[in-house]
Amino acid sequence: MPETATLPLPVARSVADLRRTVQAWRAAGLRIGFVPTMGALHAGHLSLVEMAGARADRVVVSIFVNPTQFGPNEDFTKYPRQESSDAARLAAFGVDLLYAPQVEEMYPAGASTVVSVGKVTDRLEGVYRPGHFDGVATVVAKLLNQVQPHVAVFGEKDYQQLLVVRRLVADLDIDTDIVPGPTVREADGLAMSSRNAYLSDDDRAVAASLPSVLNFVATQLRTGAEAGPLLEAGRNRLLKAGFAEVQYLDLADATTLAPIEKADRPARLLVAARLGNTRLIDNVAV
Numbered sequence: 001m002p003e004t005a006t007l008p009l010p011v012a013r014s015v016a017d018l019r020r021t022v023q024a025w026r027a028a029g030l031r032i033g034f035v036p037t038m039g040a041l042h043a044g045h046l047s048l049v050e051m052a053g054a055r056a057d058r059v060v061v062s063i064f065v066n067p068t069q070f071g072p073n074e075d076f077t078k079y080p081r082q083e084s085s086d087a088a089r090l091a092a093f094g095v096d097l098l099y100a101p102q103v104e105e106m107y108p109a110g111a112s113t114v115v116s117v118g119k120v121t122d123r124l125e126g127v128y129r130p131g132h133f134d135g136v137a138t139v140v141a142k143l144l145n146q147v148q149p150h151v152a153v154f155g156e157k158d159y160q161q162l163l164v165v166r167r168l169v170a171d172l173d174i175d176t177d178i179v180p181g182p183t184v185r186e187a188d189g190l191a192m193s194s195r196n197a198y199l200s201d202d203d204r205a206v207a208a209s210l211p212s213v214l215n216f217v218a219t220q221l222r223t224g225a226e227a228g229p230l231l232e233a234g235r236n237r238l239l240k241a242g243f244a245e246v247q248y249l250d251l252a253d254a255t256t257l258a259p260i261e262k263a264d265r266p267a268r269l270l271v272a273a274r275l276g277n278t279r280l281i282d283n284v285a286v
């Protein structure tokens with residue numbers, strides 16, 4: 001059990017403790033903002049926290065490395081866990097409550113309900129990470145039900161996840177506004193991600209080609225060019241730069257994620273590629 005006494009902001013470890021605090025805020029007429037995270041916080045997360053703070057009177061951030069959204073061969077056990085430094089950053093950003101439950105609190109013995117969002121999960125991450133979005137949808141439904149925020153901020157870095165959450169909230173009549181937070185990038189364009197910490201120095205240098213290829217392809221697509229040859233050229237550039245595998249580089253309708261041939265409507269260019277054992281994803285609006 002992690003130490004709570006030493007953390008520099010109030011912490012709830014149980015649903016009951018969380019509810020006591022948020023229900024008192026609601027009773028006082030305060031607006032609640034929420035940012036769900038898996039910890040290992042970086043400037044991208046903190047920008048979401050700032051967005052929540054600008055839209056609410058009180059901000060709750062959760063840190064929970066959710067086992068149900070990791071596949072059997074994925075990085076659940078090695079996912080970085082650094083609660084005290086995360087808590088210090090959240091306190092410095094004026095977060096009012098950290099919600100950091102243990103796995104047993106979120107999934108007590110006997111828990112057997114799974115939330116599964118259809119259609120928008122069929123492609124892209126849904127293909128390469130089977131079961132991932134069931135885990136995400138289940139934990140997000142639980143977190144939104146536990147925190148009952150007026151507004152919750154989700155990063156556009158995980159664009160398909162953002163669409164899954166929007167669908168879930170609409171379909172289950174959850175009374176929370178979902179606000180997208182723009183991707184925050186390193187100086188060379190690499191999207192900030194807790195998984196960037198896995199990259200060796202050599203791989204980190206190669207990783208910078210991901211946003212540059214995305215931007216190259218997106219710029220051409222914005223002129224109305226056919227997607228097929230550009231996507232092929234983009235995949236080849238990534239392999240040549242040193243990526244071991246390009247799982248997808250796709251142009252999709254920005255709302256449904258259906259594949260499209262031209263950016264003749266609001267569209268998104270999305271990529272997933274592997275460098276050694278690290279899988280990186282990114283996307284841009286077209």
Ligand code: PAF
Pocket residue numbers: 036037038064066069136139140158161
């Ligand atoms: O984006 C994440 O960090 C996670 O998928 C989320 C939304 C916190 C659910 O575990």
